[in-house]
Amino acid sequence: MEVTDEIKNKTSKMITNLATSVDDVTSEKLKETIYRGVNEWLTPTEVRNLLLDIFKDLKTSRLDKIVRTESIRYWSFAEQEAWQQSWVVKYKQRWTALDERTCSTCWSLHGKKIPIDKSFAKDSYRDIIGSPLHPNCRCDMIPILE
Numbered sequence: 001m002e003v004t005d006e007i008k009n010k011t012s013k014m015i016t017n018l019a020t021s022v023d024d025v026t027s028e029k030l031k032e033t034i035y036r037g038v039n040e041w042l043t044p045t046e047v048r049n050l051l052l053d054i055f056k057d058l059k060t061s062r063l064d065k066i067v068r069t070e071s072i073r074y075w076s077f078a079e080q081e082a083w084q085q086s087w088v089v090k091y092k093q094r095w096t097a098l099d100e101r102t103c104s105t106c107w108s109l110h111g112k113k114i115p116i117d118k119s120f121a122k123d124s125y126r127d128i129i130g131s132p133l134h135p136n137c138r139c140d141m142i143p144i145l146e
């Protein structure tokens, strides 16, 4: 999978928000490392190990959460790009586990079906166009052909 400029633009702001506690150089290294992981099909553990060299002060579990969340976000954007380019997928639908670990926002969006190019909702700093909604989000999207 190639990280296109479109995907980079959509995800760049979110990673910058994630990395507000670090300087611009470190933030860029975080982005580059996650893009590299997606491009080279690295496992989340391999990407985390690369990031351990940059974020020496962060706990491994925190880096695992960042890598997992942001890698899923890229896949989700790429998946939607492919759906849109297919001209067959017209809608997308959110799907969640609906269990005790599901947050109220994800619960409220479960089953919501919208046109492929629209947002499910908008929060304080972004349009919610796919998954994950937050770290450790287990929700997914389903393509709807109509």
Ligand SMILES: [Zn+2]
Residues within 6 Å of the ligand: 096, 103, 106, 133, 134, 137, 138, 139
């Ligand atoms: Zn969720």
